[in-house]
Amino acid sequence: MNPERLLEQEKISYARVSPPCPVFGACGGCSLQDLAYEDQLALKRQRLSRAFAPLDGMPAWELIGLEEPWRYRNKAEFTFGSADGTLTLGYHAARSFWRIVDFEDCLLMPEAAMRATRLVLRLATEAGLSAYHPRTHEGFFRYLLVRASRASGRLLLCLMTAPGPREPIERMAEAIRAQEPAVASCYWGVTARLADIAVPETLTRLWGEELFEERVGPFTVQxxxxxxxxxxxxxxERMYDRLSEAVAGFSDGTGWxxxxxxxLAGFYLxxxxxxxxxxxxxxxxxxxxxxxxxxxxxGNIEFKFGxxxxxxMDRRFWLQEAKPDVVVVxxxxxxxxxxxxxxxLAARPRRIVYFSCNAQSLVRDLAVLLKSFPRYRLASAQAYDMFPQTNHVETVLVLER
Ligand SMILES: C[S@@+](CC[C@H](N)C(=O)[O-])C[C@H]1O[C@@H](n2cnc3c(N)ncnc32)[C@H](O)[C@@H]1O
Structure with a gap:
């Protein structure tokens, strides 16, 4: 069944509410805004139970919602597009690779982030250069990445373009500095990739702080x-606290x-x-x-690249010197x-804590782990509504032996 019909069927048993976002339905970003938040959680709980039903010994799901399910995101990637010759900046339209839905506000992002986004669109329009088209591969402006710090309320902007002139970008960055005090730094990323992925090959800091500071639980990270x-x-923070609880009792042990x-997970571990x-x-x-x-x-953490x-595969190191008691993946x-x-499986830690944003791959991996080593049991299943108003959910599964 196609995904929209499936979603409509899933929603049948819930009362509809009026979605607050004017582009709901057109924008591919949120698909559950027409359900009350408690009903969104009920639907997600149902989906989880269904997806994990094939696993033996599956504990009941606990799904933890957000007290404030709006303006909770600390990062967004917007894409440039064009409509009737006018530059647009927003999310991909539902069911479309090319069309971009333009909007004044995204109710999942902090207000200052959206103010800065609209400013960038105005400045890009004034620069007179076009949006990159992912089919013809012509045009200049590609994406805008916005990060918002909960700790300071400040913003980091990264404007991504196809290869092209630096001068209009510098002019835009200076105008942002003059007009939007919430912005702490401005980056320019360039990508010649044909794929529609907002990952630049080169990244230049135009002005402001190089790194962005955030506070997560007891840690201040850059x-x-x-x-x-x-x-x-x-x-x-709730997920990391859950990890801390799940790995208690191994103070002399080793963790991966x-x-x-x-x-961050390693610092808690x-x-x-x-x-x-x-x-x-x-x-x-x-x-x-x-x-x-x-x-x-x-001081008791060591990082390995690869x-x-x-x-x-270097079993001598990982199964002897670094043999784990607990693992978070x-x-x-x-x-x-x-x-x-x-x-x-070769390491057979006493506990495995699996963080996942994809139920399908998680069910597949758990089935392999449980079948290959039946002494593992599923000890707990928590889900965190990391993405209210959308279809997604983040899960934390604990296996132990
Ligand atoms: C979901 S993020 C993990 C975030 C992290 N655990 C935290 O709490 O912030 C996934 C990470 O996997 C890394 N990654 C992707 N494929 C990998 C691989 N094959 N081996 C090692 N790391 C990989 C990415 O660079 C990324 O940092």
Whole structure:
């Protein structure tokens, strides 16, 4: 069944409310705004129960909602487009690769971030250059990445373009500096990629602070424009607290933080065990992870660069010197590579805490883990509504033996 019909069927048993966003339905960003928030949670709970039904011994899901399900995001990527010759800046339209839905406000982002976004659109329009078209591969302006710090209320902007002139970008950046005091730094990213992915090949800081500071639980971390951070820090803190509870009782033990990003899960883990090893395949994440560990006085964590699936093949190191008692994994949507699963099984930690944003890959990986080593049992299943108004949910599953 096509996804829209499936969604309509899922919504049948709930009363509809009037969606507050004027582009609801047209914009591909939110699809649950026409349900009351409690009903969004009920629907997500139902989906989780259905998706995990094939697993034996699955505990009941606990789904934790957000007290304030609007303006909770700390980051957004907007795409430039064009409508009747006018530049637009927004999200992809539902069911469209090319069409961009333009809007004055996104109710998931802080107001200052949206004010800055509209300013960028006005300045880009005044610059007189066109939007990049992902089919013809012509045009200049591609994306705008906006990060908003909960700690300081300040913004980081990264304007991404196709290769082209620097001068109009510098002029725009200076106008932003003069007109929007909430902006703390301005970056310019250039990408010649044919794929529609907002990851620049070169990144230049035009003005302002190089890194962006954020407070997560007891840690103050610095972020790069492209660093990974969960969209809602309230929910992220709850997930990390859940991790801390799940790995209690191993104060003499060793922990792994696989797919560690800038190291946050590892810092929480490091308060519970004697030694932590963090692994990530992005050098810019690891550089910050190391700096953030030093900054927060986390001395018992060591970071290793590489792909989890290849790095862990060095069994002599990982199964002897670094043999884990507890492991936290937080892979991208695709889930664990078969080789990563096999290394995890060989290590047989006492607890595995699996953070996931994709139920499908999680069910697949858990089925392999439980079948290959039946002494693992699913100890708890928590879900965090990291993305109210949208279809997504973040889950934390604990396995133990
Ligand atoms: C969801 S983020 C993890 C965030 C982190 N755990 C946190 O709490 O902020 C996924 C991370 O996996 C990394 N990654 C993706 N594929 C990888 C691989 N094959 N091996 C190691 N790291 C990988 C990415 O660079 C990214 O930092």
């Amino acid at each position: 972020l790069h424009p492209l660093s990974f951070l969960q969209p809602s820090l309230v929910q992220a 933080d696989l797919y560690c990003g800038i190291g 490091a308060r519970r065990v004697r030694k932590v090893y963090g692994v990530d395949s992005e050098p810019h994440h690891l550089k910050l992870a190391e700096a953030n560990a030093a900054r927060n006085g986390v 792909k989890v699936e290849t790095l862990l 937080d892979p991208p949507r695709a889930g664990l590579h078969p080789q990563a699963l096999s290394s995890l």
